[in-house]
Amino acid sequence: MRRLKIKCLMLDVDGVLVFGRPTDGQHWMVGLLDDLGISPRDLAREFIRAEWQSVVIGQKELMPTLREALIKIGTDVSAETLVSYWYEQSSRVVPDVLADVRDARCRGIPVYLATNQSYSRADYLLNKVGLNSEIDGVVYSAMAGHQKPDAGFYRFAEERAGYNPDELLLVDDKLENVEAAISAGWNGVHWSDGDSLTEILKRHIG
Numbered sequence: 001m002r003r004l005k006i007k008c009l010m011l012d013v014d015g016v017l018v019f020g021r022p023t024d025g026q027h028w029m030v031g032l033l034d035d036l037g038i039s040p041r042d043l044a045r046e047f048i049r050a051e052w053q054s055v056v057i058g059q060k061e062l063m064p065t066l067r068e069a070l071i072k073i074g075t076d077v078s079a080e081t082l083v084s085y086w087y088e089q090s091s092r093v094v095p096d097v098l099a100d101v102r103d104a105r106c107r108g109i110p111v112y113l114a115t116n117q118s119y120s121r122a123d124y125l126l127n128k129v130g131l132n133s134e135i136d137g138v139v140y141s142a143m144a145g146h147q148k149p150d151a152g153f154y155r156f157a158e159e160r161a162g163y164n165p166d167e168l169l170l171v172d173d174k175l176e177n178v179e180a181a182i183s184a185g186w187n188g189v190h191w192s193d194g195d196s197l198t199e200i201l202k203r204h205i206g
Contacts, residue, residue: 008163008169010161011170012170013117014115016173017131018091037077046072047065047070051069055118113138119142122140126138141153149181173190173191178190
């Protein structure tokens with residue numbers, strides 16, 4: 001196979017490096033009704049579908065936007081309590097992927113996170129979960145003002161990381177994000193649960 005001139009791995013977070021609850025890997029909303037009395041369906045309707053896109057690209061602040069949504073839902077749970085629960089219940093770092101990230105960096109391959117995140121969750125993942133010490137850099141949507149698969153996200157990432165499009169490899173669990181990366185001139189691999197990051201890098205870098 002012809003080796004590509006890839007110089008930097010751009011790695012998605014949720015669904016690749018971070019996957020579900022620390023206890024069992026299930027989605028963070030699985031116990032939401034039992035634990036906090038909030039229906040996932042109500043939260044999806046009033047916040048995720050209605051407001052999240054504006055939050056994730058930095059147009060709206062998370063906490064006041066979430067407070068308004070919780071008022072509409074009719075719960076006494078505070079935005080602070082829900083965010084704390086959400087972040088803690090969606091913070092399981094996949095051991096095998098993390099090990100492969102470390103191996104890639106030891107081999108001289110820079111690893112950046114390329115992810116759709118609000119400012120506060122990006123900060124939580126980097127500093128509370130500790131991903132900041134495991135990577136060479138990060139690009140996230142609130143920082144970029146664009147979210148994957150918008151073309152603006154990829155342009156921002158190129159400038160931030162300082163690489164040409166054909167020197168970048170995106171590994172992402174959402175096919176539309178990979179297809180958009182390829183359209184932007186990047187290399188891309190659609191991730192499936194159980195894939196090996198090391199094997200992907202061997203195929204594309206050597």
